[in-house]
Amino acid sequence: xxxxxxxxxxxxxxxxxxxxxxxxxxxxxxxxxxxxxxxxxxxxxxxxxxxxxxxxxxxxxxxxxxxxxxxxxxxxxxxxxxxxxxxxxxxxxxxxxxxxxxxxxxxxxxxxxxxxxxxxxxxxxxxxxxxxxxxxxxxxxxxxxxxxxxxxxxxxxxxxxxxxxxxxxxxxxxxxxxxxxxxxxxxxxxxxxxxxxxxxxxxxxxxxxxxxxxxxxx
Amino acid sequence: xxxxxxxxxxxxxxxxxxxxxxxxxxxxxxxxxxxxxxxxxxxxxxxxxxxxxxxxxxxxxxxxxxxxxxxxxxxxxxxxxxxxxxxxxxxxxxxxxxxxxxxxxxxxxxxxxxxxxxxxxxxxxxxxxxxxxxxxxxxxxxxxxxxxxxxxxxxxxxxxxxxxxxxxxxxxxxxxxxxxxxxxxxxxxxxxxxxxxxxxxxxxxxxxxxxxxxxxxx
Numbered sequence: 001x002x003x004x005x006x007x008x009x010x011x012x013x014x015x016x017x018x019x020x021x022x023x024x025x026x027x028x029x030x031x032x033x034x035x036x037x038x039x040x041x042x043x044x045x046x047x048x049x050x051x052x053x054x055x056x057x058x059x060x061x062x063x064x065x066x067x068x069x070x071x072x073x074x075x076x077x078x079x080x081x082x083x084x085x086x087x088x089x090x091x092x093x094x095x096x097x098x099x100x101x102x103x104x105x106x107x108x109x110x111x112x113x114x115x116x117x118x119x120x121x122x123x124x125x126x127x128x129x130x131x132x133x134x135x136x137x138x139x140x141x142x143x144x145x146x147x148x149x150x151x152x153x154x155x156x157x158x159x160x161x162x163x164x165x166x167x168x169x170x171x172x173x174x175x176x177x178x179x180x181x182x183x184x185x186x187x188x189x190x191x192x193x194x195x196x197x198x199x200x201x202x203x204x205x206x207x208x209x210x211x212x213x214x215x216x217x218x
Numbered sequence: 219x220x221x222x223x224x225x226x227x228x229x230x231x232x233x234x235x236x237x238x239x240x241x242x243x244x245x246x247x248x249x250x251x252x253x254x255x256x257x258x259x260x261x262x263x264x265x266x267x268x269x270x271x272x273x274x275x276x277x278x279x280x281x282x283x284x285x286x287x288x289x290x291x292x293x294x295x296x297x298x299x300x301x302x303x304x305x306x307x308x309x310x311x312x313x314x315x316x317x318x319x320x321x322x323x324x325x326x327x328x329x330x331x332x333x334x335x336x337x338x339x340x341x342x343x344x345x346x347x348x349x350x351x352x353x354x355x356x357x358x359x360x361x362x363x364x365x366x367x368x369x370x371x372x373x374x375x376x377x378x379x380x381x382x383x384x385x386x387x388x389x390x391x392x393x394x395x396x397x398x399x400x401x402x403x404x405x406x407x408x409x410x411x412x413x414x415x416x417x418x419x420x421x422x423x424x425x426x427x428x429x430x431x432x433x434x435x436x
C-alpha cells in the first residue's frame with residue numbers, strides 16, 4: 001500500500017532540498033531539526049513530522065546528516081533521474097524557461113522548443129534550436145519527452161495539451177493561465193502567475209488592515 | 219480583531235476568482251456550491267468553509283450570485299485597487315512579466331523596468347522603456363511603486379531587495395531562486411520555478427510507483 005502524502009508536505013520538500021543543497025555546498029555535515037527549522041521558518045516538530053512521512057532520517061541527539069538527507073529527499077523528488085523536457089511556445093516565457101540555468105543542474109534536460117512563428121523557427125535559445133509546430137507530433141511520438149512545458153497563449157493551451165497527451169506525454173508543466181482538464185493519470189503542475197500576484201495583493205491588503213488596526217488600538 | 223486566514227484558503231481564492239470571472243463572462247447569474255465544487259475539484263463543504271472565512275456570501279437553496287461573489291472576492295484579494303509595479307531585471311523573465319497581458323487587466327500597472335545591461339537600456343518592452351539601474355533609487359523614492367518584481371540573478375536578489383525595501387518598497391514579487399530574508403512587515407511572494415518543477419518530478423515518480431503497484435497486485 002502506498003502512503004498518501006499531503007500536498008502541503010510535497011510543497012515543502014523542494015524547499016528542504018534547496019536549503020540542504022546550500023548547507024552541503026558550505027560543507028556542513030549535520031544539522032539539528034531546531035537549526036533547520038529556524039533557517040526555514042517551519043517549526044522543528046513540523047520538520048520531524050514531514051520527514052517521518054518518508055521514514056524519518058533523523059537520529060535523537062544527533063540531528064540530520066546533511067548529505068544523506070539531501071540525497072534521500074532528492075530520490076523522493078525523483079531527482080535521481082534525468083527528465084527529458086520539451087517546451088511548447090518560444091515567446092518570452094518559453095525563452096525564459098529555456099534559459100533558466102538551474103533546471104539542467106537538477107537533471108531537467110531541455111531538448112526541444114516549438115513555436116508557430118516563422119521568424120522564430122531556426123533561432124537558438126539556450127543552445128536549443130526552435131522547431132516548427134508541424135514537427136511536434138513526430139518529435140513527441142519518437143523522442144517521448146517526459147515533460148512538456150506549455151508556454152502558449154491560454155486560447156491554445158487545452159488543444160495543445162490534448163494533442164501531446166494523445167501522443168503519449170504523461171506530464172505537463174502548465175504556464176498558461178487556464179485550468180487544463182486532462183485524464184486523471186496525466187500529471188499536471190501549474191504555474192499561474194496571475195494567481196501568485198493576487199496572493200501578493202491579498203497580503204498587501206491584509207498588512208495594511210493590520211497596520212490600521214494597530215494604529216486605532218494605540 | 220483580525221481573523222487569521224490560513225494560507226491554504228488564500229491560495230484557493232484566486233482560483234475561485236478566476237473561475238467566477240469565466241462564469242461571469244458567460245453571463246451565468248448564479249451557481250450552487252455543488253456545481254462550483256465539481257468544476258473546481260474541491261468539495262462543496264470545502265468551498266462553503268472557505269467562503270465562511272469571509273462571511274459566507276451563499277444562501278441556502280439559492281447558491282451563490284456570481285457577480286456578487288466575484289466582486290467580493292476581488293475586494294478580499296485587494297483587486298479593487300490599482301497597483302503600481304516596477305520590474306527589476308529585463309532578461310527573458312523580466313520581459314515575460316512585462317509582456318504578460320493578464321496583469322494590466324487585473325489592475326497591476328507595470329510602469330517601469332530596470333536593468334544593468336547598457337544594450338537593453340532605452341528598449342521598449344510592452345510599451346515601457348527599460349531604464350538604467352542607476353535611476354532606481356530616484357524612481358523608487360519619488361514614484362513609490364507598490365510592488366517590485368525581482369527578476370535578477372539570485373546572487374544579486376538579496377542586495378537589490380534590501381535596497382528597494384530601505385527606499386520604502388513594501389512588497390516584493392520574487393522570481394530569483396533564493397529565500398529573501400527581509401523585515402517581517404515586508405510582503406514577499408515567491409515564484410520558485412525550480413521548486414514547481416521538483417513537485418512535478420515528485421508526482422511523476424509517485425504516479426509511476428502507483429502504476430507499478432497496481433501491476434504487481436494484478
